[in-house]
Amino acid sequence: MATAHSPTLRLRRLATRLRRAREEAGFTSSQVAAKFKWSAGKVSKMETGETKRISAADLDLLMDLYEITDQAERDGMQALARDARQRGWWSKYKKVFSDRALPDFEAEASLIRTFEAQLIPGLLQTPEYAEALLKGGRLTDSETLQQKLDARMARRTILTRASPARLRAVIDESALKRPIGGADVLRGQLAHLLYMAQRPNIDIQVLPVEIGSHAALCAPFTLLEFPDPLDLPIIYIDTAADGLFIEDPDEVEAHSATFGDIQGSAVSTARSATIITDLIKSLEQDT
Template structure:
């Protein structure tokens, strides 16, 4: 089982706590920097996670200045700084993930909502489907492709671990009919999708091809929510070169509204499960 902690999320939480403490104490970032004779922008970088490692003595200076005296709160902030320096399981897959990777946020997500139009979402893929999907791109190193598929399988553990993430997926019907890897691979994938749809923490809805115009005629996206109020939701959009993270509240709100609209256009979870079975049957060879 993979570690369920997120170094980036811990750093993000600590940065939020420092910014709020500074504002409550009535200081500007410049005033704090000047007081400690720090380089320009050091305080701002701490508060925006540009600084990946916050030294213990620097943290003590800030907490003293902001009059954070509670032993429990100080210990909690030091623990966040320490956790932020840890490396997640995805660091073993340096060929696959960048420094700011989606699994870093998935690790502590309480709710994940995803809309996918072209393929089965990564968290619901089988090994053979994932490998076939990756082979469909530009010619690449077979070992790298194998590593990518393997990493994708490790990601899936967040849905079956103790206290799993809640997962809501809306998948376009075309993605379920696209014969990635051939009929047998697709059939296996659909069977796994049907199995996952029966888990209490997983909801799968299908957006049928006859829906016509709908709110999902945009780039696929994922919204991640977290249990701690200090960890604001984040939107992830996959791109050809690297993933894009959107953290501004208006961006999250806009994508949440779009997801709700797409959900309203999709089949119910029960009817979606029936459609998945129907597509599986259509792949069976005639007797």
């Protein structure tokens, strides 16, 4: 059964708790492996998330050894192990997502900060805009293209669910003017941006071209943060072949500072709405 939570995050959280429990109990990973006659790297792989599935029996053995006796804590760790074994909704899009997919992290993100310079962020795209964008890439069969489109639209639900993720998007003005799909498609896309910007969990800021040099004259990026303190923030950078995930704390801090800088360079959300409205009117006049 597909799930709406993140199996990868649940596994990372369990791995962190196991490592901390082992250290508090005073064992090395080698000592634990020897105790249960496991292979030398099994414990380390459990604590780094390399082992995708941790059996209930193995988990019970570890919790007994680490003297975790609180039943609520034991039940919670078993629940994490079960959740980590489930598949996310994105697993059915095998032609679209790799084993480590962006929706896996978006599923439990509480705050998403994204900067885009050339196009509208995926979470804010209309079907027409997304289709035109995908058709502008490398030639692919119609089935794969439709899967990519369906998957991108499915991702958007994190912004409208019962407890939606907060989205802070800074979009370069040039992206708002790029006629992907033609004037009608672009006009519909800009109207959708205005509609989504009215939601309390979404802030959209435009970075005017006239600003010139700014802190993010580099690759666009997305920062994802999570409600559980054990789930450290992560950076996502889109690439031509696949997405790149960066978890290094120094990199996360640097990108967070950069995002703060470009937010300061961008105009306010109210002024951004005016810019988008003016662009829509300009497109209507041209047609």
